[in-house]
Amino acid sequence: MLELKNISFSVSADDADKDIIRDVSLVIPDGKLYVITGPNGGGKSTLAKLIAGIEQPSGGQIFFNGQDITEMSITDRARLGIGFAFQQPVRFKGIRVMDLIRLAAGRELNVSDACKYLSQVGLCANDYINREVNSSLSGGELKRIEIATVLARNSMLTLFDEPEAGIDLWSFNNLIDVFRNQREEISERSILIISHQERILDIADEIIVLKDGLVDKRGTKEEILPGLIGTTYAVPNCKGIG
Amino acid sequence: MKLNEIQKYLLKEIADLTDVPQGAYNIRSNSQSIGRQSSPNVDIIPKEGVSGLDIFIKPNSKGEVVHIPVVMTESGLKEKVYNDFFIGDNADVEIVAGCGIDNCGAHDSQHDGIHRFYVGKNAHFSYTEKHFGSGSGEGKRILNPETEVYMEENSSAEMEMVQIKGVDDTTRTTLAELKEGASLVVRERLMTHGDQKAFSIYTVRLNGKNSNADIVSRGVARGDSFQKLDLKIVGNSECKGHTECDSIIMDNGKILAVPALEANDVDASLVHEAAIGKIAGEQLTKLMTLGLTEAEAEEQIINGFLR
Secondary structure, three states, rough: OEEEEEEEEEEEEEEEEEEEEEEEEEEEOOOOEEEEEEEOOOOOHHHHHHHHOOOOOEEEEEEEEEOOOOOOOOOHHHHHHHEEEEOOOOOOOOHHHHHHHHHHHHHOOOOOHHHHHHHHHHOHHHHHHOOOOOOOHHHHHHHHHHHHHHHHOOOEEEEEOOOOOOOHHHHHHHHHHHHHHHHHHHHOOOOOOOOOEEHHHHHOOEEEEEEOOEEEEEEEHHHHHEEEEEEOEEEEOOOOOO | OOOOOHHHHHHHHHHHOOOOOEEEEEEEOOOOOEEEEEEEOOEEEEEOOOOOOEEEEEEOOOEEEEEOEEEEOOOOOOEHHHHHHEOOOEEEEEOOEEEEOOHHHHHHOEEEEEEEEEOOOOOOEEEOOOOEEEEEOOOOOOEEOEEEEEEOOEEEEEEEEEEEEEOOOOEEEEEEOOOOOOOOEEEEEEEEOOOOOEEEEEEEOOOOEHHHHHHHEEEEEEEOOOOEEEEEEEEEEEEEEEEEEEEEEEOOOOOEEEEEEEEEOEEEEEEEEEEEEEOHHHHHHHHOOOOOOHHHHHHHHHHHHHO
């Protein structure tokens, strides 16, 4: 279970502090799939980075399974069981897809193990395991590999920051299946997805709308989603994927 | 031939050898040949008057492998060795060289290896050269390889030249001259640390029509080390040349990349790329989200980069 208590985050801009997250308190229980939506600049990605330890809050506390992790490093949080799929995956010179999946899994893997993760994101392992995670990969391929690494990580809590960004429609359909499968298998685990996509919102247990750094709305999919349809907070899958 | 533990360790590092190699070989240890074998298609003959070998690969021979590793374990040794490779027309050969110096003493140990390759028409060779230093002595481990490659019509070569670690001072000089249709690919990897200095100087002359060269040097300078990369391609005919210096700088390391292109023919097409920078923060962050510490993430990134 993840608990945010009175989390704030501000940045200095033009000699003034700008509040990105304002006193947000949230509980993400185990076994649930949560989706955070809201306007661009509303603080969604920042909130995910605060949970993963990539950013440090200016105020408040973060608890994971009852343990205060506010001061913990990215590494320690990862080891405790927090996974993070980046909106814009990183490229590496020389590091291969297999290396990245092996590092994510934290153990030696054979080709068929790696294949299991790559096939879930629609990639043929034989074509990819020895490819370098460099600029020879398209944005869509890179995004799918990013998601495969997070699947291999098998974290207690996995954060996906705009998983649909940069992928094609075919991959998007595949991605929905990945989340559906995860949704069925999570039991003790939880998933937090940042997304504007209606079809991703549609598989959520609960939806949180973050606006101007504040929780604007939260509730079950049935309570929240109808009010979002037709707004930029819930874009149909034929739009906004690019 | 019996090898002691340090010799075995060095041979494993530089040539991935755990035993006496198959095929033709010469193993040089502390300025002496401690094992040599020719094969039906490869003659290894010691030079007269100077240290070194003449190595003849017969025309049309295929799949030959030649190992010529050098190890030095006595502190204070200095040597200059001339190895000439005569690769016959249409031959195809793999050559594994490399030098490991273990210096536990107070005196500098130095190996200057001059390798000349005379590559016949339509011949092909691959070359791997790894340089490695170890030992706790104050004496330096110094390696100054000079490599010359003379390529006849339609010959081709891939050369992997690597300085793994532990080499205190090096000046690496590589000269290549290519005739019509010849093709050269070089992959250099350089890692320096402590207060090491490395100079790497390439001059590649594309003399023949449709000759081409692709020279990529990747370097990592850590600690207080210094690297100077001096890559020059000269296009003297209709040809294609590409050089790339790609470097990671860490701690107080310093890197100077000096690209040079010289086109003496209107149909010469030459490209140089150079980039120097520290490890990208987002790369570290990504690997840390997979549970690696910052130091572990750095090692993974560097090992991948220098692979």
